[in-house]
Amino acid sequence: MTVGIVGGGITGLALQHYLSAEGVESVVFDAASEPGGVIDSRRVEGRVLDFGPQRTRLSPPLDSLVDSLGLRDELREADDGPLYVYRDGARRRVPFTPREAVETDLLSWRGKLRLLAEPLTGPPRDQETIETFLTRTLGREAAQYLVGPLYAGVYASHPDEMRVKHSFGRALDAHDVSGSLLVAAAKAALRGADLPPAVTFDDGMQTLPEALYAAHRDRVHLDTPVEAVRDAAEGFRLETPSRSVPVSTVILTTPAATTAGLLDSVAPETAQALAQLTYNSLVVVHLAAEATLDGAGHQVQYDEDYRTLGVTYNASLFGRDGVYTCYLGGSRYPDLLDESTATLRRLAESEFREMTGVDARALTVRRRPNVMPAYDTSWDALDDVATPPGIHLCANYESRAGLPGRVRQAKGVATRVAAVATGDRMAV
Ligand SMILES: Cc1cc2nc3c(=O)[nH]c(=O)nc-3n(C[C@H](O)[C@H](O)[C@H](O)COP(=O)(O)OP(=O)(O)OC[C@H]3O[C@@H](n4cnc5c(N)ncnc54)[C@H](O)[C@@H]3O)c2cc1C
Structure with missing residues (x-):
């Protein structure tokens, strides 16, 4: 039995890790050239910047994952300020x-x-x-x-x-x-139940998916989009641009719209339902400032006339050299993504100055279309989602979006799929 996992973000890579621990063979396909999906860390002017998640709560499954990947020394705990x-x-x-x-x-x-x-x-x-x-x-x-x-x-x-x-x-x-x-x-x-600490890694959040990739790289195919899932005599076939790969079980971790396209032939009604789910678009702007504002960050009350939704103070959270991550746009301002980079820079800088009194300079501007689950009324379509035996969905529309939720769901699905695989072997 080989399990085919579509998507090499944190969910797909964690799935593979847990399946491998259960002795179940799997193969991951990802369309992108780097592992991690929306988790994306870069160094710019010597500063570590995250364009996706800025931090995660170190839930017990994440804590074990950090140990099993040997990442403990690279972990940075947040200085949880106001x-x-x-x-x-x-x-x-x-x-x-x-x-x-x-x-x-x-x-x-x-x-x-x-x-x-x-x-x-x-x-x-x-x-x-x-x-x-x-x-x-x-x-x-x-x-x-x-x-x-x-x-x-x-x-x-x-x-x-x-x-x-x-x-x-x-x-x-x-x-x-x-x-x-x-x-x-x-x-x-x-x-006395404390929340687990908020953490990142010295080189940013992408350290985690990169370590998972390094541990299983012979079974992870980057730059390999899956174009369709088809029924086969035994199991399924994953169609990629260069070959058709037979697998006994499929786990789809891709965003809803992509998954809808993949399921068109094997589960058309589910495909139709998933195609309706709305995701929100964001503009992520990193600012650099001389001043270190105390605290974890601020959210902007949604009726205020700003395009900034919230700001994470990486400078004080993780001692990151004057770095502030601003999120702009969202469900009310989808057209913001069409603005020029110069306009977005100016907007983020001026709104930050107005809200904090601090001058800052934009380091980067990144548009992230349809990246955040909206959990709005379009998600009622989930009532019509049902997959055929052998196809599993493991994504934020099935569970929760934060990294602890993604890893917890990956572990649960891997355990269930492994139980079936073990049953198969015993039956043979
Ligand atoms: C801007 C932003 C900030 C966030 N901040 C936080 C935070 O601070 N803390 C937190 O806990 N969570 C945060 N989250 C949520 C969390 O990061 C995500 O929910 C989680 O990383 C999603 O992982 P995933 O693997 O489920 O999906 P994705 O990361 O979307 O992975 C899906 C993968 O599928 C691949 N793919 C797409 N199409 C195909 C195809 N046809 N064939 C093969 N592969 C394909 C993609 O390349 C991608 O790698 C944030 C998310 C965003 C977007």
């Missing part, structure tokens, strides 16, 4: 403790008191958007100024476009939260 939401002309501190909740100027007294009613509100409802859910449970202020910008901002979406069941609901399930958010947070605090 996080801010920018609104009404100032960056305002996000509260993480009861004391900070009392002190923050992000919410009025009325907004803070309204939070206390949350345990009396119910769990998410099936058709609710993030905005209606947060407003109903936490009150209008906390929805609009605190949780809404922090949550939707990460996906470059607006909370009134996002469905709870496709996004926040999954996060609640993953953390076993079925009732009140406040009660769950209080219980976690009493248990």
Whole structure:
């Protein structure tokens, strides 16, 4: 049995790693010339810049992965400073403790008191958007100024476009939260349950997929796009430009639109459903500044008239030589990608100056079309997704987008596929 994995981002490479640990043979095909998918680290003027994820929580599976790949010495733990939401002309501190909740100027007294009613509100409802859910449970202020910008901002979406069941609901399930958010947070605090640390690597996030690639490179084919998945007498065939590869099982880790194209002949209805899922586009601009702003970064409240969605302060998080990563665009401004590079530079620099009071110079501008799952109402099409036996989907539309979620899902799918393979062998 050979498992064919389409996509050599973190999901595909982690899948191969876990399958190999289970003694199951697999082969990865990736269209790009480097491993890692959206994870992309470069050095520019001597500074390490990440164009995809800036950091990850070191969840237990990621922690083990780091050890098994011998990366412990390259790991850098973030100096977790304050996080801010920018609104009404100032960056305002996000509260993480009861004391900070009392002190923050992000919410009025009325907004803070309204939070206390949350345990009396119910769990998410099936058709609710993030905005209606947060407003109903936490009150209008906390929805609009605190949780809404922090949550939707990460996906470059607006909370009134996002469905709870496709996004926040999954996060609640993953953390076993079925009732009140406040009660769950209080219980976690009493248990002393800390979040795993946020980390990167000395040479950036791409260190992780590169190490996975190095460990399995004889079974990873870069520059090899898969053009179709076809039924075969036994299993399937993966069609690449130069050959047709027989495999017993297929795991697709590609973005929904690509997967839709690949499944056209073997699962047309699923292909049609996946083609409907919306992904948001972003512009990533790296700035260099003399000043080091204290903190992890800021999100911009979504009704403010800025094109910047949020900024990660790599300078203070990881001591990275004045580097700030700005995300611009998102669901409300898809046309921003059509602006000239000079315009995007100026925009990022001037909005950063306005929000922080700090002068900065743009180092790079990168357009990233359709890169972030929108988790909006178009994702209702997931109800029509079902794959034939032997074809598995392992991607952010199946689970969660963050690296801990990607690695956890890869491990789960690898375990299930390996169990079938072991059963096959025993049957033989
Ligand atoms: C800008 C940005 C910032 C982010 N920030 C964070 C963060 O700070 N922390 C965090 O935890 N997560 C973050 N994420 C989310 C996380 O990085 C991604 O969800 C995750 O890396 C996706 O990995 P993947 O392997 O599932 O998909 P991808 O990385 O999309 O990999 C899919 C792979 O499929 C390949 N492919 C495409 N078409 C074909 C084809 N026809 N044949 C073969 N191969 C093909 C592609 O080349 C690619 O390598 C961020 C994501 C983005 C985009």
